[in-house]
Amino acid sequence: MISCPMPVSGYDRVVLGHGSGGRLSAELIQRVFLPALGNDILGALEDQATLPAIAGRIAVTTDAYVVRPIFFPGGDIGSLAVHGTVNDLAVGGAVPLHLTAAFILEEGLLLTDLERIVQSMRHACQACNIHVVAADTKVVERGKGDQIYITTTGVGLVPDGRVLSVHAAQPGDRIILSGTLGDHGIAVLSCREGLEFETKLASDSAPIIKLVEVLLAAAPRTRCMRDPTRGGLSSALHEIAAASGIGVELDESAIPIRDEVRGACEMLGLDPLYVANEGKLVAIVPEDEAQHTLAALRAHPQGQDAAIVGRVLAAPRGLVTLRSRIGGTRIVPLLAGEQLPRIC
Numbered sequence: 619m620i621s622c623p624m625p626v627s628g629y630d631r632v633v634l635g636h637g638s639g640g641r642l643s644a645e646l647i648q649r650v651f652l653p654a655l656g657n658d659i660l661g662a663l664e665d666q667a668t669l670p671a672i673a674g675r676i677a678v679t680t681d682a683y684v685v686r687p688i689f690f691p692g693g694d695i696g697s698l699a700v701h702g703t704v705n706d707l708a709v710g711g712a713v714p715l716h717l718t719a720a721f722i723l724e725e726g727l728l729l730t731d732l733e734r735i736v737q738s739m740r741h742a743c744q745a746c747n748i749h750v751v752a753a754d755t756k757v758v759e760r761g762k763g764d765q766i767y768i769t770t771t772g773v774g775l776v777p778d779g780r781v782l783s784v785h786a787a788q789p790g791d792r793i794i795l796s797g798t799l800g801d802h803g804i805a806v807l808s809c810r811e812g813l814e815f816e817t818k819l820a821s822d823s824a825p826i827i828k829l830v831e832v833l834l835a836a837a838p839r840t841r842c843m844r845d846p847t848r849g850g851l852s853s854a855l856h857e858i859a860a861a862s863g864i865g866v867e868l869d870e871s872a873i874p875i876r877d878e879v880r881g882a883c884e885m886l887g888l889d890p891l892y893v894a895n896e897g898k899l900v901a902i903v904p905e906d907e908a909q910h911t912l913a914a915l916r917a918h919p920q921g922q923d924a925a926i927v928g929r930v931l932a933a934p935r936g937l938v939t940l941r942s943r944i945g946g947t948r949i950v951p952l953l954a955g956e957q958l959p960r961i962c
Contacts, residue, residue, distance in 0.1 A: 630728065630730070634725055646755065655749075659752075667751035669773075674776065676775060676776070677712035677774040677776050679771070681706065683702065683769070683770070684960055685806060691805045696736060696768070697742040700739055701746075701823050702770075702845075702896060704825050708830045709843035711776050711780040713827075716748060716749065717751065718751060718752040719752075719768060720755070721753070721766060721768055722766065722769075723756070723758070723763070723765075724762065725757060784842050786842055789931055790905050791903060792905050793926065793927050793929060795851065795900050796899045797822065797920065797921060797923040798923050799873060799874065799891070800895065802822050802823060802894050807882075810960075823897055829921055836915070837910070840902070841901075841903065843901045844858065850894055851868075865932065865933050866928060868928035868950065870940050872925050873891075873927045874923045893957070893958060894962055908926055
């Protein structure tokens with residue numbers, strides 16, 4: 619006896635048929651993805667996105683998001699995927715234009731959770747003034763994934779005359795951090811492990827496009843920027859130090875960290891310098907532009923906790939050090955393993 623598969627409205631969870639490329643796939647696209655992410659380009663349902671010509675230098679970035687849990691205080695994997703991608707473009711000096719997304723769904727994922735995630739991506743895209751122009755969906759067997767993974771590619775335009783590079787840091791430059799460290803990583807960890815603190819912790823996941831524009835207007839000779847995500851501030855500065863052939867000295871007393879994050883790190887044996895952030899930037903700016911830049915950042919809602927946290931040295935090359943509150947100095951090594959798995 620031959621029977622037709624139930625329509626998507628008959629399911630409350632993802633099934634393997636949703637990844638078959640057939641009727642269930644089409645119904646999932648029509649029910650979940652197009653209502654949230656649809657636009658003239660994506661809605662054409664071509665095998666590729668045909669985009670208007672762009673005059674100028676194009677920036678491209680690709681990333682994948684595997685956070686657990688998929689919903690956490692201050693965000694979810696959907697908004698995180700948008701924010702992380704546009705932020706990678708923004709710290710390179712690019713204006714984000716387009717986004718593509720691929721969804722790897724595990725059999726059994728609640729369709730209401732998928733709808734919530736895609737709607738979150740929609741709101742994040744609207745806030746960043748971008749569109750998803752191409753997308754794909756695959757389904758893996760139960761136990762072969764972790765509910766949902768999202769991969770993205772972002773395309774942006776770098777304005778004429780804007781040149782930022784991790785190879786450009788120079789001795790005497792100052793290191794500016796746009797806000798507190800560790801909010802995202804500790805929020806995700808506390809949610810995942812069921813930890814409770816007196817103050818509710820929330821991720822800092824947010825687009826930093828406007829904050830970047832404020833910084834570049836105040837410091838047009840900015841050398842480079844990074845968003846300190848995986849590996850935290852330490853990894854971001856190690857990348858810059860290695861590429862530019864310079865040393866970095868941090869001032870522990872100047873680094874902004876929320877008391878609750880500091881307390882959680884002490885309790886869990888974590889170093890805030892390695893904890894991921896999703897709505898912050900670190901910038902290397904010339905010394906004579908540092909104070910003016912700091913004032914401009916602090917005048918922006920996302921930069922109220924900005925601080926000058928260190929300086930660039932001629933030597934030791936490729937090394938990051940920390941001047942402690944009591945006057946000593948220690949080496950901040952590059953993270954050797956995963957301090958916090960599955961946080962972005």
